[in-house]
Amino acid sequence: MDWWLLFEITLAGVGTGGLYALTGLAFVLIYKATRVVNIAIGEMLMIGAYVFFSFAAGLALPIWLAVPGALLVSAAFGAVVERTLIRPMLGESPISSFMVTVGLASMLVGLVELVWSADQQRLPEFLPAKHIVIGQAFVSPKIFYGFWIAVLLITAVLLLFRYWRGGVALRATAADQAAAYSVGINVPRVFSMTWMAAAAIAGVAGIVVGSIGGLSSVMGVFGLSVLVVVIFGGLDSVAGALVGGVIVGVIEALAGFYIGGEYKLLATFSLLVLILMIRPYGLFGTHEIERL
């Protein structure tokens, strides 16, 4: 066995895993604050990528304008989704709001095909193209920088979550909504801020994923792996999303290389079946189960 090759593939897996973790974080934020299982997370990621595409390729804006612009639009989009689709579902059963996000996902695919066509698109290159060599292992530069972008953003989000007043308000809302309301936390605003933050985080992931694999109206499939990540880690666990992201990334990379590219998703979903049988609430999740 070629150990350097194994190392190289594992590194690539960790790189992709960072993006899974980032998107998983966006998912967990929404679930924690609003108890909505957002199946449309992959499609929200896609919207971020396409908006960035419009800014960077369509309007030919420089990167330092196109990225914040895309994130602002993504956040605004998250706010609109929360206000128009999620808030009216307040107090309905979890399955109803889950179905709303299923509908949202297919609406977004339709929207992308209408606005940007169903053809594949390529994002302009903006990450350094020089190959990274660690020992004898090569790492694709896009995956390398994508991973560090994910790590940076995850750290920032975690710090805010822990220390910022708004982050504490979010945790308090997740723990007890009535109590949060009565100590003066504006709960509806926490909901909408959470959706905005999650949409922006997913947008960053979308830009990186798009620059690695190109854009298409089916890139929301990325969200399927993310779903496995959060079920694996526990729907309401930030740590679970991070650990789960890396593990799923590595397993996919190994399966893709040693068994064959077409078995990637098979490996992911085998893992899902396994975890549902052993720990249905995930590695770190709260031991209460929402049936969907």
Place this chain on the structure above:
Amino acid sequence: MPASASQTLLKVDGLSLAFGGVKALNGVSFSVEPGSITSVIGPNGAGKTSVFNTLSGFYRPAAGTMIFDGHDLAGLSPPKRAALGLARSFQNIALFRGMTVLDNIKLGRHCHLKTGALQALFYTPAARREEEQLRREIEERIIDFLEIDHIRKAPVAALSYGLQKRVELARALAMRPRLLLLDEPVAGMNREETEDMARFILEVRREWGVTVLMVEHDMGMVMDLSDHVVVLNFGQVIADGRPAEVQGNPEVVKAYLGSGNVEALRERFQRAAAAGAQARRAA
């Protein structure tokens, strides 16, 4: 607008609330004088907690007004009411599980803090000052006062019921309240815990000048502590006055015991027994 024009801190007038066909509250009126301890009592389902939930903004009343310190509460969201100085505790403890005692108490001050996201991320001097000031005030005034110093780092989920109730009170005090709404502060407590809580409630009023409005089932405590008692039954106020007045009120006795008239009760039993005997003879 300060309350100097009127003596009343809270005036509730003609409050009505319905859930479908059930009238939870039907024209409830009472007032709370500043510096007083006012209790709302009544049998189960009388509408006591509904009054509280309407006051803190969780329910929207069908009719009636609530004037707090010259402000009309109608249409104000719970956070706005909190900012005006209304703080509450819950009948079933509503603490932020998974956080420590100190974090729970600090969250009470949430609506008064100003630090923004970026300031917090880089922990700027302004953010640090605000945090330190908050910490000092909470440690010196609230934690020492309520004698919970030994548990401040403990996660709330690990505490006994009585201590959890005390942490809830601490969190409400951190909100710098003017009116403290306590929903059954001693429910389910043993005698010692009840006495502790009664002492804290009296001291909250004396040292902090906070007006207290509470719902409580423990009659001994209500009669000892209250300056003023409001009795609810089936969503209506049936008595309102000083504890001694309310205690002697026949309507109140009837609401609690069904009927205050023992003679009438005995007569009813005898009539029922006679009717039964007659039926047996006929058969």
